[in-house]
Amino acid sequence: MKEIFHVTDPEALKSLAIPERVKIIELFEDLEPRTAKQIATELGENAARLHYHVKELVRVGLLEQVDTRVKGSIVEKYYQPVAKVIQVNLQLMIEENAHQISDILFTPLRTTEQDLVRTLNRFVSSDADVRKDYQDTFALNVSEFYLTKEERNQLVDELNAxxxxxxxxxxxxxxxxxxxxxxxxxxSPPDPVENDDSFVDADDQEE
Structure with missing residues (x-):
């Protein structure tokens, strides 16, 4: 398995806007290969419908078949993501279809929100002893930075590592x-390019 896979195919990009396919990829956080049937069971989804999404993820290059096991008359195919980290180039999203940006960016955000709500509901409905098991399990960090392009890239590389x-x-x-x-x-927007005539400061505009 690769360390990082950069999405360059528009078809793969579209798959990341489909919640079911994002959930499938997220399921492999433990990096353990799974069959389509195992994926369907863990996600509580219809096996036939789930198998279709698995095949599509393989077709666009986000999942790959890594093993085949024969059990009696049944052939089991095992799948894994193509890399531990899958990254999307924002420029590709813009060039392919600008209105899909929000779908692609917010699909994993929405699935994360659903997972968080389920966890919080489980916590609230638990008794005192069970709640103790949740101590020191949540972490929240919201930060703002002033970064150059090089510093931004360094931060991303360090986080990925x-x-x-x-x-x-x-x-x-x-x-x-x-x-x-x-x-x-x-x-904030990028600084204007020097000698760029297309940028006009509001204070410089004539009445």
Whole structure:
């Protein structure tokens, strides 16, 4: 499995705007190969419908078949994401179809929100003893930075390195499944290019 896969195919990009396919990719946080049937069971989805989404993810290059096992007369195909980290180039989204940007960006955000609400509901409805198990399990960090392009790239590289380190950990006794979601975006526009006649300061405009 690759460390990072950069999405360059518009068809793969469109798949990341479909919630069912995002959920499938997110399921592989433990990096363990799964069959389409296992994926459907874990997600609680219809097997036939789920299998269609798996095939589409394979077709666009986001999932790959990594193993085949024969059990009696049944041939089981096992799948994995093509990389530990899948990154999308924003410029590709803009060039392909600008109005899809919000769908692609917000689909994982919406699925994360749903997961968080389920966890919070489980916490609220639990008794006191169970609630103790949730102590020190939530973390929230909202930050703003002033960064150059080089510093931004360095920050992303460092975060990816940390994430890859922990994604290699296996599901063993004493470990719980956690979800981590982060998004980095600019709050201010880029500085105008020097000698760019297309940029006119409001104070310089004639009445």
């Amino acid at each position: 940390i994430i890859r380190k922990y994604k290699d950990l296996k599901n063993t006794d004493g470990r719980r499944k956690f979800k981590y979601f982060n998004i980095l975006f600019p709050l």
